[in-house]
Amino acid sequence: MNVPRSSFPRIVIVGGGFGGISLAKKLRNKNVQVVLLDKHNYHNFQPLMYQVATGGLEPDSIAYPIRKIVQEYKDFYFRMGEVREIDGDKNIIYADIGELKYDYLVIATGSKTNYFGNKEIESNSMAMKTIPQSLNIRSLILENFEQALLTNDIDERHSLMNFVLVGAGPTGVELAGALAEMKKAILPKDYPDLDVRKMEINLIQSGDRVLNTMSENASEKADKFLQDLGVSIWKNVRVTGYDGKIVTTDSDLIFDSATVIWTAGVQGALPHGLKADSFVTRINRIKVNQFNQVEGYDNIFAIGDIALMVSDKNPQGHPMMAQPAMQQGKLLGENLVRLLAKKPMKPFVYKDKGSMATIGRNKAVVDLPNYQFSGVFAWFVWMFVHLFSLIGFKNKAVVFLNWVYNYVRFDREARLIMRPYKKRKQISFTSDEL
Amino acid sequence: MNVPRSSFPRIVIVGGGFGGISLAKKLRNKNVQVVLLDKHNYHNFQPLMYQVATGGLEPDSIAYPIRKIVQEYKDFYFRMGEVREIDGDKNIIYADIGELKYDYLVIATGSKTNYFGNKEIESNSMAMKTIPQSLNIRSLILENFEQALLTNDIDERHSLMNFVLVGAGPTGVELAGALAEMKKAILPKDYPDLDVRKMEINLIQSGDRVLNTMSENASEKADKFLQDLGVSIWKNVRVTGYDGKIVTTDSDLIFDSATVIWTAGVQGALPHGLKADSFVTRINRIKVNQFNQVEGYDNIFAIGDIALMVSDKNPQGHPMMAQPAMQQGKLLGENLVRLLAKKPMKPFVYKDKGSMATIGRNKAVVDLPNYQFSGVFAWFVWMFVHLFSLIGFKNKAVVFLNWVYNYVRFDREARLIMRPYKKRKQISFTSDEL
Numbered sequence: 017m018n019v020p021r022s023s024f025p026r027i028v029i030v031g032g033g034f035g036g037i038s039l040a041k042k043l044r045n046k047n048v049q050v051v052l053l054d055k056h057n058y059h060n061f062q063p064l065m066y067q068v069a070t071g072g073l074e075p076d077s078i079a080y081p082i083r084k085i086v087q088e089y090k091d092f093y094f095r096m097g098e099v100r101e102i103d104g105d106k107n108i109i110y111a112d113i114g115e116l117k118y119d120y121l122v123i124a125t126g127s128k129t130n131y132f133g134n135k136e137i138e139s140n141s142m143a144m145k146t147i148p149q150s151l152n153i154r155s156l157i158l159e160n161f162e163q164a165l166l167t168n169d170i171d172e173r174h175s176l177m178n179f180v181l182v183g184a185g186p187t188g189v190e191l192a193g194a195l196a197e198m199k200k201a202i203l204p205k206d207y208p209d210l211d212v213r214k215m216e217i218n219l220i221q222s223g224d225r226v227l228n229t230m231s232e233n234a235s236e237k238a239d240k241f242l243q244d245l246g247v248s249i250w251k252n253v254r255v256t257g258y259d260g261k262i263v264t265t266d267s268d269l270i271f272d273s274a275t276v277i278w279t280a281g282v283q284g285a286l287p288h289g290l291k292a293d294s295f296v297t298r299i300n301r302i303k304v305n306q307f308n309q310v311e312g313y314d315n316i317f318a319i320g321d322i323a324l325m326v327s328d329k330n331p332q333g334h335p336m337m338a339q340p341a342m343q344q345g346k347l348l349g350e351n352l353v354r355l356l357a358k359k360p361m362k363p364f365v366y367k368d369k370g371s372m373a374t375i376g377r378n379k380a381v382v383d384l385p386n387y388q389f390s391g392v393f394a395w396f397v398w399m400f401v402h403l404f405s406l407i408g409f410k411n412k413a414v415v416f417l418n419w420v421y422n423y424v425r426f427d428r429e430a431r432l433i434m435r436p437y438k439k440r441k442q443i444s445f446t447s448d449e450l
Numbered sequence: 451m452n453v454p455r456s457s458f459p460r461i462v463i464v465g466g467g468f469g470g471i472s473l474a475k476k477l478r479n480k481n482v483q484v485v486l487l488d489k490h491n492y493h494n495f496q497p498l499m500y501q502v503a504t505g506g507l508e509p510d511s512i513a514y515p516i517r518k519i520v521q522e523y524k525d526f527y528f529r530m531g532e533v534r535e536i537d538g539d540k541n542i543i544y545a546d547i548g549e550l551k552y553d554y555l556v557i558a559t560g561s562k563t564n565y566f567g568n569k570e571i572e573s574n575s576m577a578m579k580t581i582p583q584s585l586n587i588r589s590l591i592l593e594n595f596e597q598a599l600l601t602n603d604i605d606e607r608h609s610l611m612n613f614v615l616v617g618a619g620p621t622g623v624e625l626a627g628a629l630a631e632m633k634k635a636i637l638p639k640d641y642p643d644l645d646v647r648k649m650e651i652n653l654i655q656s657g658d659r660v661l662n663t664m665s666e667n668a669s670e671k672a673d674k675f676l677q678d679l680g681v682s683i684w685k686n687v688r689v690t691g692y693d694g695k696i697v698t699t700d701s702d703l704i705f706d707s708a709t710v711i712w713t714a715g716v717q718g719a720l721p722h723g724l725k726a727d728s729f730v731t732r733i734n735r736i737k738v739n740q741f742n743q744v745e746g747y748d749n750i751f752a753i754g755d756i757a758l759m760v761s762d763k764n765p766q767g768h769p770m771m772a773q774p775a776m777q778q779g780k781l782l783g784e785n786l787v788r789l790l791a792k793k794p795m796k797p798f799v800y801k802d803k804g805s806m807a808t809i810g811r812n813k814a815v816v817d818l819p820n821y822q823f824s825g826v827f828a829w830f831v832w833m834f835v836h837l838f839s840l841i842g843f844k845n846k847a848v849v850f851l852n853w854v855y856n857y858v859r860f861d862r863e864a865r866l867i868m869r870p871y872k873k874r875k876q877i878s879f880t881s882d883e884l
Contacts, residue, residue: 017600018599018600018601018602020643056867057592057596057865057866057867058866058867058868074508074509074510074511074848075508075510075868076508076509076510076863076864076866076868077508079866079868080863081640081863081865081866083640083641083865084640084861084863084865087639087640087642093643095596095599095600096596096867113600114600147868148868148869151868158491162491162529162530165452165529166451166452166529166547166548167452168452205521206515206517206518206521207517208521209454209527408863409855410851410852410855410863411863413851413855414508414848414851414852417844417847417848417851418844418848421843421844421847427518429510429514429515429518429842429844429845430510431491431515431517431518432491432492432510432513432515433490433491433492433530434492434509434510434513434581434582434585435582435869
């Protein structure tokens with residue numbers, strides 16, 4: 017892929033997410049050649065995708081050109097391409113844009129949606145792991161309402177206005193809250209000739225509480241916030257199928273819905289070619305030691321969502337979130353410099369800075385290591401943290417402006433079907449409608 | 451399409467562009483039922499599309515939800531759908547979402563790209579009449595550069611970096627200028643391992659001057675501005691073909707280019723079903739009288755780009771631009787109210803407020819009815835006028851913020867390939883590149 021050899025050892029980073037970018041920054045001008053590959057030419061800020069999906073933010077304001085981040089780095093090459101296979105013996109990666117030799121390889125490919133093998137759900141439901149997927153959800157929600165206006169079939173209209181979210185982790189909870197606020201403040205004004213009160217938001221969770229990675233206090237509060245907003249929460253229910261019309265579950269519950277958003281599982285976005293015992297099949301995460309070194313290889317590392325670093329204290333590995341990825345990227349950058357200087361590497365210790373989720377206007381839950389709180393103040397903390405985590409002054413400013421506007425005006429103006437998700441159907445009609 | 455009959459006469463407006471929206475506003479709460487149809491759920495601000503195409507603006511900031519504009523109008527129905535055919539005898543329109551009877555029909559469908567029957571050019575070149583098309587151009591420009599990095603074939607690289615714009619009206623000129631500024635300020639920093647000086651921008655014009663609808667003074671200045679920015683301008687040259695690789699012309703000139711953007715012609719976006727003598731075939735504009743009434747019909751009107759209103763003084767009709775559309779929409783709104791009150795309608799008189807085009811940073815040309823100027827002041831006037839023409843406070847604010855940022859930082863951050871335009875090719879490579 018046309019990268020000239022320099023006198024420095026070549027480190028190839030696959031993936032420009034939170035982990036890959038943190039690592040790249042640490043390797044800036046450090047007597048190494050760095051090649052960063054990503055299938056997109058931008059880094060995206062996944063925690064705010066649900067706002068793109070619900071018309072609150074422009075997609076461009078949560079994406080940032082990778083080339084701009086690394087513009088001034090010496091001996092640094094970005095290539096837009098997708099890695100297909102790794103040959104750990106020959107030290108070569110194979111991508112759709114060609115092949116490349118590496119001295120050190122860092123896999124930071126993140127995660128993708130896990131349907132646990134259910135192909136029917138995979139092909140009929142929506143996911144929200146990328147910006148294009150978020151825009152598809154945005155289009156579909158609005159298309160459903162446009163279509164609901166046109167039909168006289170009560171069942172069809174109900175199905176179009178019935179939203180089923182599977183999985184009550186942060187993504188599911190935040191989406192459910194944002195949909196509930198659309199129902200309250202936006203849709204009744206936009207669709208005066210439709211009874212928007214009939215819109216349903218069903219949040220289905222296989223466990224016994226929402227936000228089960230957070231504190232019980234946060235779960236309880238989030239649960240209450242969601243119910244206050246009119247979200248129906250179904251706990252201890254496992255979705256077993258969805259044919260595009262009917263959601264079946266392991267209980268008697270059945271949902272008639274045109275829109276299922278699946279946030280119930282993630283798995284590592286695993287490249288081909290690693291030795292079979294280097295990863296755990298069910299979740300496709302790569303087993304790494306405390307230096308993020310991949311089991312069975314000396315010069316291959318994995319960081320972030322894709323990396324599974326277990327210890328006696330932490331048998332499940334670190335949560336698949338931005339914080340561990342960024343911390344691992346940062347430390348690995350330092351460790352690679354140490355390694356090249358023949359100094360010993362430092363083991364990774366995860367520093368949990370806490371977690372948070374927003375449910376709606378003035379409603380959020382925050383777990384700090386020693387303190388939990390919720391409500392208006394939590395909501396402001398959530399906004400502040402997310403705003404300052406965005407890359408780039410302009411994105412911060414545009415997001416801030418949108419938030420102030422949306423808050424003051426109880427509005428969201430990005431309810432635009434820029435790219436239709438489904439083709440409009442020919443609607444049946446009777447002559448008395450003319 | 452499920453619109454209930456009210457006691458008021460029903461006016462159906464097809465198209466939510468500048469004309470349709472101006473008309474809708476005038477008909478607000480005026481004892482008429484209004485049904486507005488558009489194939490998109492948003493109104494878009496076409497004059498700034500070239501900035502979306504060149505990474506200077508978010509698409510969302512130049513689009514505005516139509517439902518939000520008409521939210522509080524009584525007896526007003528918006529339907530997202532595309533009109534396929536009009537039956538002027540039965541007073542029915544047929545759309546992809548069903549059929550509808552009208553008492554009065556206003557065709558405000560605007561214009562689309564005119565390839566003058568050349569199917570080869572149509573299928574291989576890019577157009578820029580819609581937001582999705584603008585995003586396609588944005589993706590293609592960036593994809594070309596990513597691909598140019600990967601190839602060792604000098605001819606292929608040249609073709610990828612050679613941009614041909616056909617037509618030097620406002621769209622062609624503004625795009626050429628924006629591309630030239632990308633070449634100067636953005637691309638050399640983003641692609642340090644590519645010789646961006648080799649990028650070419652060729653602007654081809656069949657007439658003998660650029661911006662030929664403006665004053666000669668404006669043409670001369672724009673020509674000079676473009677040449678200062680490094681754009682090659684080819685006058686009196688007509689493009690005859692483009693097979694995706696080679697642009698042929700009516701002279702000996704040939705261009706080897708992976709990207710041709712066609713802005714050389716527009717035609718009315720004509721619905722089917724009108725009597726054959728109601729429109730001019732070559733340009734598909736509908737012949738209207740001075741009240742915008744379609745020839746041969748009493749209760750069908752046409753406004754904006756699609757309408758051809760000729761007089762002895764003005765044998766070509768009004769220019770296909772926002773101003774005539776808005777003025778006609780406004781007057782027709784008043785005239786329809788007069789018509790229903792059995793009062794005489796007022797004839798349309800176009801008030802030319804002037805025209806303007808921007809070429810780049812500090813470079814614009816402005817023609818006012820009695821005064822022409824160019825340069826920095828013209829550029830500020832251009833920005834001020836466009837900013838205040840945008841619908842909605844939030845869009846104004848976001849565009850302003852982007853402009854200030856882009857100006858101060860010599861930057862454009864929306865260089866994002868959100869939706870790839872072409873599939874990446876497998877690039878050939880040799881082992882010494884490894």
